[in-house]
Amino acid sequence: MLGVTILGNNSALPAFDRHPTAQVVTLDDQLFLVDCGEGTQMQLARYKIRWGRINHIFISHLHGDHYFGLPGFLNSMGLLNREHDLHLYAPAPVKQILDLQFAAAGTKLPFILHFHPLETECCLVKTDRWQVSCFAVKHRIPCYGFKFEQVKPPRRLNPERAVQHEVPASFYDRLKWGEDYTNKKGELIKNDWVTDPAPKPKSYAYSADTIYDEELVDKIKGVDLLYHETTYLKELNERAASRFHATTVQAAAIAQKAKVGRLLIGHFSSKYDKLDLFEEEAKEVFPNTSLAIEGVTYKV
Amino acid sequence: MLGVTILGNNSALPAFDRHPTAQVVTLDDQLFLVDCGEGTQMQLARYKIRWGRINHIFISHLHGDHYFGLPGFLNSMGLLNREHDLHLYAPAPVKQILDLQFAAAGTKLPFILHFHPLETECCLVKTDRWQVSCFAVKHRIPCYGFKFEQVKPPRRLNPERAVQHEVPASFYDRLKWGEDYTNKKGELIKNDWVTDPAPKPKSYAYSADTIYDEELVDKIKGVDLLYHETTYLKELNERAASRFHATTVQAAAIAQKAKVGRLLIGHFSSKYDKLDLFEEEAKEVFPNTSLAIEGVTYKV
Numbered sequence: 001m002l003g004v005t006i007l008g009n010n011s012a013l014p015a016f017d018r019h020p021t022a023q024v025v026t027l028d029d030q031l032f033l034v035d036c037g038e039g040t041q042m043q044l045a046r047y048k049i050r051w052g053r054i055n056h057i058f059i060s061h062l063h064g065d066h067y068f069g070l071p072g073f074l075n076s077m078g079l080l081n082r083e084h085d086l087h088l089y090a091p092a093p094v095k096q097i098l099d100l101q102f103a104a105a106g107t108k109l110p111f112i113l114h115f116h117p118l119e120t121e122c123c124l125v126k127t128d129r130w131q132v133s134c135f136a137v138k139h140r141i142p143c144y145g146f147k148f149e150q151v152k153p154p155r156r157l158n159p160e161r162a163v164q165h166e167v168p169a170s171f172y173d174r175l176k177w178g179e180d181y182t183n184k185k186g187e188l189i190k191n192d193w194v195t196d197p198a199p200k201p202k203s204y205a206y207s208a209d210t211i212y213d214e215e216l217v218d219k220i221k222g223v224d225l226l227y228h229e230t231t232y233l234k235e236l237n238e239r240a241a242s243r244f245h246a247t248t249v250q251a252a253a254i255a256q257k258a259k260v261g262r263l264l265i266g267h268f269s270s271k272y273d274k275l276d277l278f279e280e281e282a283k284e285v286f287p288n289t290s291l292a293i294e295g296v297t298y299k300v
Numbered sequence: 301m302l303g304v305t306i307l308g309n310n311s312a313l314p315a316f317d318r319h320p321t322a323q324v325v326t327l328d329d330q331l332f333l334v335d336c337g338e339g340t341q342m343q344l345a346r347y348k349i350r351w352g353r354i355n356h357i358f359i360s361h362l363h364g365d366h367y368f369g370l371p372g373f374l375n376s377m378g379l380l381n382r383e384h385d386l387h388l389y390a391p392a393p394v395k396q397i398l399d400l401q402f403a404a405a406g407t408k409l410p411f412i413l414h415f416h417p418l419e420t421e422c423c424l425v426k427t428d429r430w431q432v433s434c435f436a437v438k439h440r441i442p443c444y445g446f447k448f449e450q451v452k453p454p455r456r457l458n459p460e461r462a463v464q465h466e467v468p469a470s471f472y473d474r475l476k477w478g479e480d481y482t483n484k485k486g487e488l489i490k491n492d493w494v495t496d497p498a499p500k501p502k503s504y505a506y507s508a509d510t511i512y513d514e515e516l517v518d519k520i521k522g523v524d525l526l527y528h529e530t531t532y533l534k535e536l537n538e539r540a541a542s543r544f545h546a547t548t549v550q551a552a553a554i555a556q557k558a559k560v561g562r563l564l565i566g567h568f569s570s571k572y573d574k575l576d577l578f579e580e581e582a583k584e585v586f587p588n589t590s591l592a593i594e595g596v597t598y599k600v
Contacts, residue, residue, distance in 0.1 A: 062404035
């Protein structure tokens, strides 16, 4: 399963009950937090996301609307007595800022926070099931996008055959990951008797805040789902370029050139109270486009 | 006029749509922001407070629930092209934290931010009409309360007599501040012909996060309105003391000993979904007590 839950779809200035950028990526049994604008902890609570399951946080860049919610979120996890490690991938200055804030408050987090500075395009974390890598995008300050990929998706369980072979339901999760089952009589139930091959690995790319940039195309080629910012409607393409942001048709052009499966657009300027024109303009270029709406999970 | 508008009435962990600490003090034509927990800029928007009129911000201490909304609020004022000076009174480390954050974002605020570190009990700002001073309170880390006082309240306009003497309405505000009026014929209309003496100067004290501490009594003696924290109900007085917080009956005892006019209680722990017991317990000791409810303005 790959899903993206939007917690904030607005650009710098919160407006119309739209919040600064944050989203949760669900990849099988993993939850990843991507950017953490002010109010993210309240949005996580509002949409009942089990934040104790978030073990990796990715911060694209240090404009406040992408990370001012981070110290509060970490602090609250501490107050809730989180004990398991947390990994934070962010531009280097975040470490110094957090250290100062925690020292001033006399805070000692009850869990280990591993800080990984973003310095170059690379694979950030890889397991035998999934991986996350980062790629540079063009913005006013150093900024990274993130690509989430299944390495080995779970096999499809065939419940009928699993029941027939008397595999207990408690073993189903291990079946999905390819294990054979040995029953109490010592008989081996081969995995492929009760599961079907896994589907094609799924992928999602979040391209953060970026000017229209065709160099992005190769970095996100063929992903199932692409989130591309569209701060402005197409008529403001000069303003967009001057601020290193993109428009609807530019996001859609990138999606088209990169042959992605589906496009998700967000980071709307607070100039706009209504969003329908964003969808309309982007769909003219790339029909499989959706608006990123807060509280909605977009599944692949 | 003296009023306190509550933007956040909860303690560290936001819960039940209650927010971390922030409040706006209105003193005649001045708006002051007191503490600035995460989400304060959204709360200001929610309650339609004209934040361009805020020229002074006071931060009591550096637990995150009292200032994590500050960088976002300053940033948003910049995006809204604020041009007039802003004064920030806060513990010294705030300066370094903000400098790092603005440098990382490449942000240059379009207004001058005057930083005044809180270092000792003193008068922070004084005009001929009002003054704000700070006083030390006992908390786990250095923490200050703030006292807002009218120095010279406006005189009471007598509209009937003002009309009788043909003073134009555009001059009424100057009448309230004691000026005489000279009409077109050169005749002097003496101020006390058209106004009545000012009422007694009003005062408000915000005692921030504090353990039960009778040394506070002298610092806030006789204020018209006192905000005192009540993180816990009375049965948890040991927990309160161990965390340098106070309970309902402790807040009420301080109000009683200091002979204040009215008590406002807040900073409720996220343990409690309902607040009625807070009011009940405090009123048993100090009847003129109100719960600090978000969005409500408490006037003196």
